[in-house]
Amino acid sequence: MGLDAEAVVALLGAHSVGRVHCSNLVARLYPAVDGGIELAYGAYLRGRCPTAEAREDTRDVAYARNDRATPMVLDNMYHKNLLKGRGLLLVDQRLASDPRTAPFVRRMAADNGYFRETFAAALVRMSENGPLTGGQGEVRKDCRFVNAK
Numbered sequence: 001m002g003l004d005a006e007a008v009v010a011l012l013g014a015h016s017v018g019r020v021h022c023s024n025l026v027a028r029l030y031p032a033v034d035g036g037i038e039l040a041y042g043a044y045l046r047g048r049c050p051t052a053e054a055r056e057d058t059r060d061v062a063y064a065r066n067d068r069a070t071p072m073v074l075d076n077m078y079h080k081n082l083l084k085g086r087g088l089l090l091v092d093q094r095l096a097s098d099p100r101t102a103p104f105v106r107r108m109a110a111d112n113g114y115f116r117e118t119f120a121a122a123l124v125r126m127s128e129n130g131p132l133t134g135g136q137g138e139v140r141k142d143c144r145f146v147n148a149k
């Protein structure tokens with residue numbers, strides 16, 4: 001959709017706030033903790049999501065935070081965490097290892113002002129990218145699938 005690597009690294013910085021349900025996490029925790037995850041962070045995540053079964057449980061409300069230091073602040077703690085192996089989702093952690101995105105992760109981790117400026121510009125660009133409004137598109141009930149007719 002016309003966003004470059006720098007914009008993607010900035011936008012994913014939104015994961016600096018909020019949480020992830022265990023159903024979206026257990027595949028990285030069981031039977032073994034994903035090797036990309038820092039040891040202490042892996043222990044924290046297993047504490048939050050103590051069983052692999054969370055995946056099957058639709059009532060699952062267990063969750064883990066991406067940014068435990070400043071969970072309610074949109075800041076570059078997310079990027080700092082990625083450099084320490086504390087990426088919650090695979091899509092998060094891979095930003096720090098992929099050569100296309102890693103330089104931006106490092107720069108944003110070092111400079112919150114640069115993160116904020118890039119995030120704001122990328123969000124505006126996304127909003128100008130011809131989003132469908134009114135009856136033109138659909139709001140998905142499950143974001144992974146087009147709604148059933």
Ligand code: HEM
Pocket residue numbers: 011012014015017018019020021022024089091
């Ligand atoms: C490759 C792109 C992305 C993927 C695969 C992705 C995936 C996810 C997943 C799986 C969750 C956890 C949902 C749950 O377990 O309840 C999540 C949460 C969240 N995402 Fe993303 N995301 C992406 C991009 C973005 C972008 C671009 C933004 C905003 C600019 C964003 C903002 C958020 C926020 C704020 C939460 C936390 C929601 C809450 O705590 O209720 N994400 N994302």
